[in-house]
Amino acid sequence: MKHIVKILSILVAVAAMWIGLLHISIVPKSQTWLLPLYLIISLACYGLLMVGVGLMRFPTCPQEAVLLQQDVVEAKDFLRQKGVDIGSD
Amino acid sequence: MAEKQEREKSKFSIIVPTYNERLNIALVVYLIFKHLRDIDFEIIVVDDGSPDGTQEIVKQLQQVYGDDRIILAARPKKLGLGTAYAHGLKHASGNFIVIMDADLSHHPKYLPSFIKKQMETGASIVTGTRYVSGGGVHGWNLMRKLTSRGANVLAHTILWPGVSDLTGSFRLYRKSVVEDLIRSCVSKGYVFQMEMIVRASRKGHHIEEVPITFVDRVYGSSKLGGSEIVEYLKGLVYLLFTT
Ligand SMILES: Nc1nc2c(ncn2[C@@H]2O[C@H](COP(=O)(O)OP(=O)(O)OP(=O)(O)O)[C@@H](O)[C@H]2O)c(=O)[nH]1
Numbered sequence A: 001m002k003h004i005v006k007i008l009s010i011l012v013a014v015a016a017m018w019i020g021l022l023h024i025s026i027v028p029k030s031q032t033w034l035l036p037l038y039l040i041i042s043l044a045c046y047g048l049l050m051v052g053v054g055l056m057r058f059p060t061c062p063q064e065a066v067l068l069q070q071d072v073v074e075a076k077d078f079l080r081q082k083g084v085d086i087g088s089d
Numbered sequence B: 001m002a003e004k005q006e007r008e009k010s011k012f013s014i015i016v017p018t019y020n021e022r023l024n025i026a027l028v029v030y031l032i033f034k035h036l037r038d039i040d041f042e043i044i045v046v047d048d049g050s051p052d053g054t055q056e057i058v059k060q061l062q063q064v065y066g067d068d069r070i071i072l073a074a075r076p077k078k079l080g081l082g083t084a085y086a087h088g089l090k091h092a093s094g095n096f097i098v099i100m101d102a103d104l105s106h107h108p109k110y111l112p113s114f115i116k117k118q119m120e121t122g123a124s125i126v127t128g129t130r131y132v133s134g135g136g137v138h139g140w141n142l143m144r145k146l147t148s149r150g151a152n153v154l155a156h157t158i159l160w161p162g163v164s165d166l167t168g169s170f171r172l173y174r175k176s177v178v179e180d181l182i183r184s185c186v187s188k189g190y191v192f193q194m195e196m197i198v199r200a201s202r203k204g205h206h207i208e209e210v211p212i213t214f215v216d217r218v219y220g221s222s223k224l225g226g227s228e229i230v231e232y233l234k235g236l237v238y239l240l241f242t243t
């Protein structure tokens, strides 16, 4: 099943529930009309929250840059010794 | 036991595409040999006629390490990354394929953990991820981080890919799997990496992740450019409808 079909089925299911709610009206109609709007807003909030949290916890590794520099020096020494033309820095 | 046999006869073909990576390729080759001591492997450099003389250096490296360990698979001109992998694959004699960048953002010290993970789990794909503990990124400004997070959240919400790092390209594949995947992938640039892993996940391949750190390139310059964000969004929609 193509992924878009999965997502569309979920949307259809949600829409069906909503129409159901509109009909049996346990919640006041005015509220039910606004439900899709709430849904979209909460989805957007969820997205922004995830981006924010991800940004705050973004894993960084400054020590790796230092280690890499050491590896580069070591590699250059070896390669120069072997006569590989890596140029002078 | 089949597993044990696989371990004994495993050979890893490491495909490294290069375009103007004269210095970097030498450093990467040294580091690969340093970190893969008791392992049967070969390095396949796919160079697209780099004007900076990358191929000269590769030939010198062949003198040092042997031309059975380093294979130069050159192409006459810059033909792009996706086809570079396919080209390298034609020269590969291993039963496992590793794909990594030459620019040192993929550090060869992680290769043993890819191999170990594959052996422990029997996975068909082991993919490096920057976004778990033990992983990380260095050298990105706030804007770059923001775009990356946004892209990731968007992709996860609409694609449910089952892996945490979609656009990373440091990966180990079973050869038969990567051959099959490459045939079915048509995207370019970052989207290509995403398409590979999403299709793999949809086909039900066993995918494992290992943490890697990613230090933004120190030498040389970036070759991917232009309207990357637009391409990425188009890629998401494409994958939404075709996978
Ligand atoms: N053979 C070949 N290699 C390429 C081509 N374009 C890029 N590469 C190589 O593919 C790897 C990844 O390219 P990069 O330029 O580092 O792309 P990137 O990591 O998105 O960009 P940076 O942020 O600059 O690191 C490097 O090893 C490049 O040398 C190409 O057209 N042909």
Ligand SMILES: [Mg+2]
Binding pocket: B101, B103, B105, B217
């Ligand atoms: Mg790079």
